[in-house]
Amino acid sequence: MLSHANVRINGLNPGVIAVVIFYMLAGMVVTHLWQDIIPAGKGRLLRFYKDRLLRIMPLYLYAVSLTLIFLLVTSYGAPHYSALPLLNNLLVIPLNYYMYADSAILSNPAWCLVPPAWSLGVELQAYLLLPLILISPPARTVLFIISFTIYSAANLAYLPTDYFGYRLLVGVFFIFIVGFYIKAASTSKAKRKQLLVGYLLISLNYLLLMYFDSFTHAYTQETMLGLVVGMPILWFCSQFKRKISYDSSAGSISYAVFLMHFLVIWVIDAYNLAPKETAIYWVLLVGITFFISCFGVYLIESKVNKARKLSKS
Numbered sequence: 001m002l003s004h005a006n007v008r009i010n011g012l013n014p015g016v017i018a019v020v021i022f023y024m025l026a027g028m029v030v031t032h033l034w035q036d037i038i039p040a041g042k043g044r045l046l047r048f049y050k051d052r053l054l055r056i057m058p059l060y061l062y063a064v065s066l067t068l069i070f071l072l073v074t075s076y077g078a079p080h081y082s083a084l085p086l087l088n089n090l091l092v093i094p095l096n097y098y099m100y101a102d103s104a105i106l107s108n109p110a111w112c113l114v115p116p117a118w119s120l121g122v123e124l125q126a127y128l129l130l131p132l133i134l135i136s137p138p139a140r141t142v143l144f145i146i147s148f149t150i151y152s153a154a155n156l157a158y159l160p161t162d163y164f165g166y167r168l169l170v171g172v173f174f175i176f177i178v179g180f181y182i183k184a185a186s187t188s189k190a191k192r193k194q195l196l197v198g199y200l201l202i203s204l205n206y207l208l209l210m211y212f213d214s215f216t217h218a219y220t221q222e223t224m225l226g227l228v229v230g231m232p233i234l235w236f237c238s239q240f241k242r243k244i245s246y247d248s249s250a251g252s253i254s255y256a257v258f259l260m261h262f263l264v265i266w267v268i269d270a271y272n273l274a275p276k277e278t279a280i281y282w283v284l285l286v287g288i289t290f291f292i293s294c295f296g297v298y299l300i301e302s303k304v305n306k307a308r309k310l311s312k313s
Contacts, residue, residue: 001261004116005285006277016166016219019119020175020226024234026123027179030130035183045131052127054308056092056120059252062296063259064089067113070263076270077106089113096121099163115262118167125169126176133177140177147174154217155209155224161217175227182234195235202227252301256293264289 003015030052038047071079088094088103095103095118104110112118133140147170154165164171178198184191206224208214215221264285268274274281 001257001285001289004262004265005282012225013219013222016222017226017229019166020172020223021230021234022119023122023126023172023175024179024182024227024230026126027130027176028183028234028238029179030127030176031134031180031183034131034134048131049127051308052124054304056124058300058304059256059259059296060092060114060117060120062300063256063263064113066260066292067263070267070270071105074270076266077111078108079105080107081105085112089117092117093121093124096125096168099167111262114259116258122167122169122172126173129173130176130180133180140180144174144177147171147177151223155220157217162219165217166219166223172223178227178231179234182231182238185235186238195231199228199231202231249297252297253290253293256296257289260293260296261285261289264292 003013003018007014033051034048038044038051070076082102085103085105088101089105089112094101095112098104098112098118103112105113114120129143133143150159150171151165151174153159154161154163154171159165159171166172178195181191181195181198185195202224206228209220209224267288268281268284274284
């Protein structure tokens, strides 16, 4: 939310750092679901996919519905409602390929219905692959090497850095696998050693690039900083064994905030409610976003969670 409201920290985009940490967290969550919650046996994979769809899609469709209502009422951004872009927005995964596939509904600027949802497209693709890396160590190793190689080539500008070093699954899938190692390291000494070696190599790479002032390409520093900062934070958090009572609600609200804040930015702009980057602007942005997020969680999440629990039983 802050990132899309043009907040920068020492010139860096905090949203990129948050996305990288989120990718690792998603890898941890999937590992936990697969190993500790969804029972083994026939139908396990289908129950896993059902759980992930129920986690992602209901609130996303809520955000899409509110955005469509807003656009129909205001015509903000000169929207057009062509069949293929609308379908791409509903399928979500094509949003990750916005640079190749037409998903724009607004004309000025050319945005999809929920602009941050390109990363949901990454997430859904990762969910399709993550069970494979959980059951097949060789596949995990091969996919990690391929993805990390593409990420490294992008950061050295052999490939488009923004696309292959941050947005497309082929360049960031290794980050989800890092999440697996963080979770697995809680119970495996071998995985802890592998995680530590990986962290030291990534940190050394970051320090070398910083020393030679080589952070010249889009989001190279932010993605690496997300790994360097996020890995120890998530490892530390993974050591808490006692369930935190508000954790599930906080997760649901944070996801809703992620989905809703762009709509609120548009609403404030469409109705000229406040000048950008003023105190009243921040109050409105945060207040309205949290209100419609909490309403969505209350209206939708409690009902959906019952179906998710059934899918795990």
